[in-house]
Amino acid sequence: MNHSALTPVFAVLRWSLHSLLIALVVVVIVRSVMTSAPSAGVIHALAFLLLATYLGGSLVAHLRPGFVAASRWIPVVWVGLMTAFWGALLAVTPDAAFIVFPLFFLYLQLFPAKAAVASVALTTAITILALSRESGFAVGGVLGPLIGALVAVTIGFGYRALYREAEERQQLITELLATRGELAAAERSAGMLAERERLAREIHDTVAQSLSSIQLLLHAAERLDAERPGLQQLRLARETAADSLVDTRRIIRELTPPALDDRTLPAALNRLAVSTEQTLRAGGAATAVNFLVEGTPVPLPMTVDATLLRIAQGAIANVARHAQASRADLTLTYQSDSVSLDVVDNGVGFVPEIAAVTAAAAGSFGLTAIRQRVDALGGVLTIESGNGEGTALAVTLPILQSSDSVVAGSQPKVRT
Numbered sequence: 001m002n003h004s005a006l007t008p009v010f011a012v013l014r015w016s017l018h019s020l021l022i023a024l025v026v027v028v029i030v031r032s033v034m035t036s037a038p039s040a041g042v043i044h045a046l047a048f049l050l051l052a053t054y055l056g057g058s059l060v061a062h063l064r065p066g067f068v069a070a071s072r073w074i075p076v077v078w079v080g081l082m083t084a085f086w087g088a089l090l091a092v093t094p095d096a097a098f099i100v101f102p103l104f105f106l107y108l109q110l111f112p113a114k115a116a117v118a119s120v121a122l123t124t125a126i127t128i129l130a131l132s133r134e135s136g137f138a139v140g141g142v143l144g145p146l147i148g149a150l151v152a153v154t155i156g157f158g159y160r161a162l163y164r165e166a167e168e169r170q171q172l173i174t175e176l177l178a179t180r181g182e183l184a185a186a187e188r189s190a191g192m193l194a195e196r197e198r199l200a201r202e203i204h205d206t207v208a209q210s211l212s213s214i215q216l217l218l219h220a221a222e223r224l225d226a227e228r229p230g231l232q233q234l235r236l237a238r239e240t241a242a243d244s245l246v247d248t249r250r251i252i253r254e255l256t257p258p259a260l261d262d263r264t265l266p267a268a269l270n271r272l273a274v275s276t277e278q279t280l281r282a283g284g285a286a287t288a289v290n291f292l293v294e295g296t297p298v299p300l301p302m303t304v305d306a307t308l309l310r311i312a313q314g315a316i317a318n319v320a321r322h323a324q325a326s327r328a329d330l331t332l333t334y335q336s337d338s339v340s341l342d343v344v345d346n347g348v349g350f351v352p353e354i355a356a357v358t359a360a361a362a363g364s365f366g367l368t369a370i371r372q373r374v375d376a377l378g379g380v381l382t383i384e385s386g387n388g389e390g391t392a393l394a395v396t397l398p399i400l401q402s403s404d405s406v407v408a409g410s411q412p413k414v415r416t
Contacts, residue, residue, distance in 0.1 A: 021102035025051045028095045039092050051084040060373050075110045090130045097127045108156025124149040210244030213279045236282050265305045276316050288327050295334030307373045308341050313344040315393050323347025342371040346390040352383050
């Protein structure tokens with residue numbers, strides 16, 4: 001059994017058994033010397049054999065080599081050999097009768113229950129018969145071994161129950177520790193997966209969107225003049241690529257929304273609207289992108305700022321790529337306990353259920369990323385659209401502000 005809270009108890013019981021048997025064997029040897037028994041030599045030889053067998057077997061049991069742990073018969077042979085030496089010693093001197101008590105505990109510890117009780121009963125009868133040779137069937141000679149046997153059986157079965165309970169408890173502790181390790185590994189794995197999803201959303205909403213804009217601008221330049229692309233479109237493409245590179249480096253270094261550096265959320269959304277309109281016009285699409293703030297702006301937690309900005313980037317990118325709209329409106333609304341972002345366009349629209357299936361089959365990540373961001377903050381996402389009816393995307397996120405996050409009369413910039 002592995003170490004547990006009951007291990008010291010079992011250790012004390014084992015050492016008590018060792019001490020009892022050794023003491024009783026020593027008493028038999030001393031008595032033979034003091035009484036000048038005629039068979040003292042035989043008594044000493046049998047006593048030493050019994051003692052050597054017991055100590056040798058105890059040492060082997062402590063070391064627990066593989067062949068002993070795998071065998072059911074070696075303990076039986078060991079105890080049987082000790083019983084034979086004890087019986088021979090009892091035949092020579094009745095003083096050996098008391099050695100039967102530590103043997104009781106060995107039977108009860110190593111044998112099955114029925115075999116243990118039968119062994120105790122048999123050795124008790126042998127002890128009573130051996131004592132009766134000296135003084136007949138005296139009350140002490142009969143009751144002593146019987147009471148000792150009953151006490152030994154009671155203690156022995158109590159020991160077995162305690163040992164079994166300790167083993168079950170230790171097994172339960174081992175299983176709990178293993179389960180805790182599995183849970184920790186599962187949490188690490190879930191954390192890695194969540195981080196991978198977050199990085200995928202970040203890259204999608206920054207690098208991927210910028211690269212899409214670059215592609216749109218370059219196509220527009222090619223359409224304007226296949227031989228000599230327009231300088232304005234090339235300049236915007238270069239600037240977009242530069243911004244994308246800066247965004248990528250900042251994401252890798254800090255994993256915080258680059259567009260919010262030294263800017264408030266309304267300023268970042270306004271810049272997004274302006275830059276998107278410029279990009280679309282340069283690409284040949286006359287789409288007006290407007291930004292409006294409703295309510296009194298208040299400082300928001302960084303996670304809310306970042307989430308709303310990324311959702312706006314993803315939604316505007318979808319408008320630019322798919323909507324074919326002439327107008328798109330971004331509205332940021334501050335309420336007392338929540339903040340809302342609405343992105344509305346007058347484009348071709350779509351059927352959300354069909355679009356979800358099509359996007360999943362094509363591996364598209366836009367609306368999925370938006371929904372994951374909203375769910376992560378306990379918000380509400382609503383998408384209303386239909387063929388030829390435009391699209392309205394509305395996101396509402398709860399605001400949990402600490403008392404030290406609001407400075408009266410000020411509009412602090414978002415820290416990174």
